[in-house]
Amino acid sequence: MNISPNTKLVGLIGHPVEHSLSPKLHNSLYKKYNLDYVYLAFDIAPDDVGKALEAFKVLGFKGFNVTIPHKERVMWFLDWLDTEAAIIGAVNTVKVENGKLIGYNTDGMGFVDSLKRRGIALKDTVALVLGAGGAARAICVYLLKEGVKELYIYNRTRERAIELIKHLERFFSGVCLNYLTKENIKEVQPDLVVNTTPVGMWPHTQLMPVEDYAFLPGMIVVDIIYNPIETAFLRKARQAGCMAINGLDMLVGQAIKAIEIWTGLKVDYDEAISILIEGDKFLL
Numbered sequence: 001m002n003i004s005p006n007t008k009l010v011g012l013i014g015h016p017v018e019h020s021l022s023p024k025l026h027n028s029l030y031k032k033y034n035l036d037y038v039y040l041a042f043d044i045a046p047d048d049v050g051k052a053l054e055a056f057k058v059l060g061f062k063g064f065n066v067t068i069p070h071k072e073r074v075m076w077f078l079d080w081l082d083t084e085a086a087i088i089g090a091v092n093t094v095k096v097e098n099g100k101l102i103g104y105n106t107d108g109m110g111f112v113d114s115l116k117r118r119g120i121a122l123k124d125t126v127a128l129v130l131g132a133g134g135a136a137r138a139i140c141v142y143l144l145k146e147g148v149k150e151l152y153i154y155n156r157t158r159e160r161a162i163e164l165i166k167h168l169e170r171f172f173s174g175v176c177l178n179y180l181t182k183e184n185i186k187e188v189q190p191d192l193v194v195n196t197t198p199v200g201m202w203p204h205t206q207l208m209p210v211e212d213y214a215f216l217p218g219m220i221v222v223d224i225i226y227n228p229i230e231t232a233f234l235r236k237a238r239q240a241g242c243m244a245i246n247g248l249d250m251l252v253g254q255a256i257k258a259i260e261i262w263t264g265l266k267v268d269y270d271e272a273i274s275i276l277i278e279g280d281k282f283l284l
């Protein structure tokens with residue numbers, strides 16, 4: 001890395017940030033693509049978010065990512081919000097342009113882009129999302145934007161799923177949106193299944209978000225968990241003949257989108273994944 005007075009600054013705010021993979025991911029890509037940028041991580045207490053944003057403006061940052069627990073609070077301080085980020089109600093990427101702060105949510109964008117890159121068309125498909133938290137919300141908004149015709153949500157806490165469905169219904173009409181229970185999950189045969197819960201994440205790698213899920217050959221199954229690379233749920237899907245996509249897709253997809261927003265450069269997706277897995281071995 002060759003830092004000079006011209007090097008542009010980008011970064012991350014969160015609390016904590018010490019385990020974030022983003023600095024390594026971004027800085028490896030900047031090096032690979034000869035982008036004169038450096039990505040730094042800042043542990044910012046919730047009460048200091050506004051001050052941190054002012055500091056970024058003064059210091060000439062080009063943009064920054066936002067992670068837990070600031071994805072909602074950061075919206076108070078922005079000058080403009082991308083439409084989907086507004087519907088999702090959370091921002092994970094901010095661009096600083098002419099002293100103004102513009103908020104985006106690249107989680108859902110990256111998710112959908114990674115499917116498109118694999119030639120998967122979402123229009124008129126049936127999707128099942130497991131979980132109803134922040135990640136599910138971002139993914140659902142983009143699935144609906146892409147024209148999914150039936151969207152089912154399964155969640156441990158019924159009320160949270162119902163709340164998400166009601167929220168989505170306000171913005172997307174003509175779509176079948178439904179809550180599924182453990183009992184009736186078998187009645188739906190989706191084209192796409194997405195696990196957005198942390199169930200199966202290290203160290204509880206034997207757990208699955210739905211036990212005995214009836215995978216069918218040809219289904220596309222995505223798990224947004226990347227540690228382990230292949231969750232028990234995903235392994236079972238792959239063994240049943242599904243197309244199994246791990247959490248690296250979304251991790252890399254959201255970073256690629258942020259880089260595009262800040263620099264205008266479109267990073268090649270497969271190359272980015274291979275740099276991370278083979279070159280850095282940071283996940284192994």
Ligand code: ATR
Pocket residue numbers: 130131132133134135136155156157160196197198199
């Ligand atoms: P994120 O921003 O990563 O989506 P979140 O907003 O906390 O995180 O949402 C986590 C999701 O995973 C929720 O749908 C949560 O279910 P509840 O609404 O019932 O809390 C789900 N989840 C978390 N731990 C779970 C577990 N052990 N079993 C089943 N679902 C779980």
